[in-house]
Amino acid sequence: xxxxxxxxxxxxxxxxxxxxxxxxxxxxxxxxxxxxxxxxxxxxxxxxxxxxxxxxxxxxxxxxxxxxxxxxxxxxxxxxxxxxxxxxxxxxxxxxxxxxxxxxxxxxxxxxxxxxxxxxxxxxxxxxxxxxxxxxxxxxxxxxxxxxxxxxxxxxxxxxxxxxxxxxxxxxxxxxxxxxxxxxxxxxxxxxxxxxxxxxxxxxxxxxxxxxxxxxxxxxxxxxxxxxxxxxxxxxxxxxxxxxxxxxxxxxxxxxxxxxxxxxxxxxxxxxxxxxxxxxxxxxxxxxxxxxxxxxxxxxxxxxxxxxxxxxx
Amino acid sequence: xxxxxxxxxxxxxxxxxxxxxxxxxxxxxxxxxxxxxxxxxxxxxxxxxxxxxxxxxxxxxxxxxxxxxxxxxxxxxxxxxxxxxxxxxxxxxxxxxxxxxxxxxxxxxxxxxxxxxxxxxxxxxxxxxxxxxxxxxxxxxxxxxxxxxxxxxxxxxxxxxxxxxxxxxxxxxxxxxxxxxxxxxxxxxxxxxxxxxxxxxxxxxxxxxxxxxxxxxxxxxxxxxxxxxxxxxxxxxxxxxxxxxxxxxxxxxxxxxxxxxxxxxxxxxxxxxxxxxxxxxxxxxxxxxxxxxxxxxxxxxxxxxxxxxxxxx
Numbered sequence: 105x106x107x108x109x110x111x112x113x114x115x116x117x118x119x120x121x122x123x124x125x126x127x128x129x130x131x132x133x134x135x136x137x138x139x140x141x142x143x144x145x146x147x148x149x150x151x152x153x154x155x156x157x158x159x160x161x162x163x164x165x166x167x168x169x170x171x172x173x174x175x176x177x178x179x180x181x182x183x184x185x186x187x188x189x190x191x192x193x194x195x196x197x198x199x200x201x202x203x204x205x206x207x208x209x210x211x212x213x214x215x216x217x218x219x220x221x222x223x224x225x226x227x228x229x230x231x232x233x234x235x236x237x238x239x240x241x242x243x244x245x246x247x248x249x250x251x252x253x254x255x256x257x258x259x260x261x262x263x264x265x266x267x268x269x270x271x272x273x274x275x276x277x278x279x280x281x282x283x284x285x286x287x288x289x290x291x292x293x294x295x296x297x298x299x300x301x302x303x304x305x306x307x308x309x310x311x312x313x314x315x316x317x318x319x320x321x322x323x324x325x326x327x328x329x330x331x332x333x334x335x336x337x338x339x340x341x342x343x344x345x346x347x348x349x350x351x352x353x354x355x356x357x358x359x360x361x362x363x364x365x366x367x368x369x370x371x372x373x374x375x376x377x378x379x380x381x382x383x384x385x386x387x388x389x390x391x392x393x394x395x396x397x398x399x400x401x402x403x404x405x406x407x408x409x410x411x412x413x414x415x416x417x
Numbered sequence: 418x419x420x421x422x423x424x425x426x427x428x429x430x431x432x433x434x435x436x437x438x439x440x441x442x443x444x445x446x447x448x449x450x451x452x453x454x455x456x457x458x459x460x461x462x463x464x465x466x467x468x469x470x471x472x473x474x475x476x477x478x479x480x481x482x483x484x485x486x487x488x489x490x491x492x493x494x495x496x497x498x499x500x501x502x503x504x505x506x507x508x509x510x511x512x513x514x515x516x517x518x519x520x521x522x523x524x525x526x527x528x529x530x531x532x533x534x535x536x537x538x539x540x541x542x543x544x545x546x547x548x549x550x551x552x553x554x555x556x557x558x559x560x561x562x563x564x565x566x567x568x569x570x571x572x573x574x575x576x577x578x579x580x581x582x583x584x585x586x587x588x589x590x591x592x593x594x595x596x597x598x599x600x601x602x603x604x605x606x607x608x609x610x611x612x613x614x615x616x617x618x619x620x621x622x623x624x625x626x627x628x629x630x631x632x633x634x635x636x637x638x639x640x641x642x643x644x645x646x647x648x649x650x651x652x653x654x655x656x657x658x659x660x661x662x663x664x665x666x667x668x669x670x671x672x673x674x675x676x677x678x679x680x681x682x683x684x685x686x687x688x689x690x691x692x693x694x695x696x697x698x699x700x701x702x703x704x705x706x707x708x709x710x711x712x713x714x715x716x717x718x719x720x721x722x723x724x725x726x727x728x729x730x
Contacts, residue, residue, distance in 0.1 A: 323716070
């Protein structure tokens with residue numbers, strides 16, 4: 105397995121995203137090691153099963169470990185923890201990092217590449233945006249509900265050899281993968297949808313169809329996108345107005361889709377408040393953008409999620 | 418009783434506010450007739466009891482009727498229905514209106530004087546702002562929890578003889594009453610508190626202490642006040658910045674007070690969404706103010722309250 109051009113890959117955060125993307129790389133012949141807790145024994149015994157629209161990928165033998173020390177230094181570390189758990193990385197990552205280890209974050213929102221870069225060096229950091237809908241339905245079982253794609257790029261640099269190599273590995277097993285020069289710009293484009301729709305799903309208890317059917321909420325979603333457009337442009341990402349219009353238009357096809365944050369909030373799971381709302385707000389304000397709607401939305405969401413976390417504790 | 422200088426007074430909407438202010442005028446010797454539904458038999462039999470900090474006011478004999486026709490034309494009609502029930506006034510008011518009948522609304526927020534003026538003539542309309550905390554604890558029993566005051570004015574005109582006469586009647590029984598020249602300006606001042614604090618109580622599930630303890634929510638409350646300040650000034654009401662600062666400062670003494678809208682929302686009662694958020698937004702926008710936070714807050718509150726109303730139906 106060590107002949108894979110990607111070398112040794114470690115996956116930190118073996119939930120649905122980590123198991124799916126790590127599993128597909130293992131399926132492509134890569135040497136993938138999963139850091140696992142709850143599912144460790146089951147996966148050691150039974151392997152990983154990934155159900156996609158196209159069929160089932162069964163990986164009967166999967167390398168997995170209970171500690172980062174057992175895995176040791178890797179060539180690429182895939183990071184798929186929730187952004188709310190980033191503090192754990194300070195303990196989990198060091199045993200995995202060798203001289204030229206790449207840190208490849210698949211986390212949502214803004215600020216995760218910067219978190220890694222500030223602690224382990226910007227040159228190591230690459231990121232991926234996952235456009236998928238996947239669930240972990242049982243230990244070692246991943247159900248891929250909708251076909252998705254991944255956009256992969258370097259942190260603050262154009263596409264590199266390693267980015268192309270990772271994208272090629274994904275493509276070799278049918279995962280649509282794009283190498284992108286402006287990773288941060290891609291993140292802002294994705295936030296154009298997540299900030300209003302995930303935000304109003306919590307603040308107004310409204311799924312996508314609810315937002316679109318209420319003329320005032322739909323106008324607010326579009327106005328929030330305008331604030332993000334202005335911020336992104338000030339930060340050097342030239343996103344046209346038509347992109348925001350398209351984000352609204354395409355959403356009509358989503359029906360009553362419940363954004364992931366709405367499900368997380370209702371189930372009492374951590375919500376990635378700072379990655380999705382806080383960091384875009386801070387970056388936009390620092391760049392001179394006015395973001396009154398995002399400021400209010402962020403304050404509301406942070407308050408209700410922290411309050412619920414306190415009640416749950 | 419007909420010797421009272423105020424003549425015959427009808428009270429439409431005999432909840433806590435109508436019974437308290439109507440009851441205190443009856444206590445002052447006025448000829449007050451209450452239009453009642455649920456509490457009619459009890460009040461006919463047992464009268465009204467108003468418990469204040471100072472003691473109990475018992476009115477053993479109270480004029481009350483099941484229909485406006487039984488009451489007939491009055492000199493002053495006190496309107497204390499919720500603003501959400503204004504459509505009922507089109508049916509309830511005509512039998513009470515004679516040639517020179519004054520319509521005196523004690524309702525919350527903006528737009529109620531205009532509603533009356535458009536249908537029955539601006540010259541009839543006067544309004545009152547009630548700064549009180551009162552509950553109806555049983556049929557015919559009103560508990561006045563905190564000492565309050567009433568500010569009384571004409572609709573779009575300076576203080577008149579009838580405004581002074583009503584204020585004098587209240588004062589004669591110890592109710593603090595102020596005659597004000599700029600009734601609409603007073604309403605904007607009151608909204609400076611109600612819009613953010615009642616608004617965030619619903620949108621962020623936060624009582625007054627919660628808003629003040631969360632630096633971001635407190636800053637949002639103050640920023641919403643700035644939007645209202647700008648709108649009020651464009652509409653000719655010169656409210657200084659210091660008034661908004663004072664609205665925040667004085668609120669620290671309120672502790673965990675739950676704004677009335679929060680209680681209404683939680684108990685499934687109608688919330689006065691348009692009087693408190695919708696009408697200030699529309700008037701401000703029409704005057705050229707930018708009100709992004711109020712627009713978002715209004716859209717969220719309208720959505721969640723309508724949704725809850727649909728579920729309850």
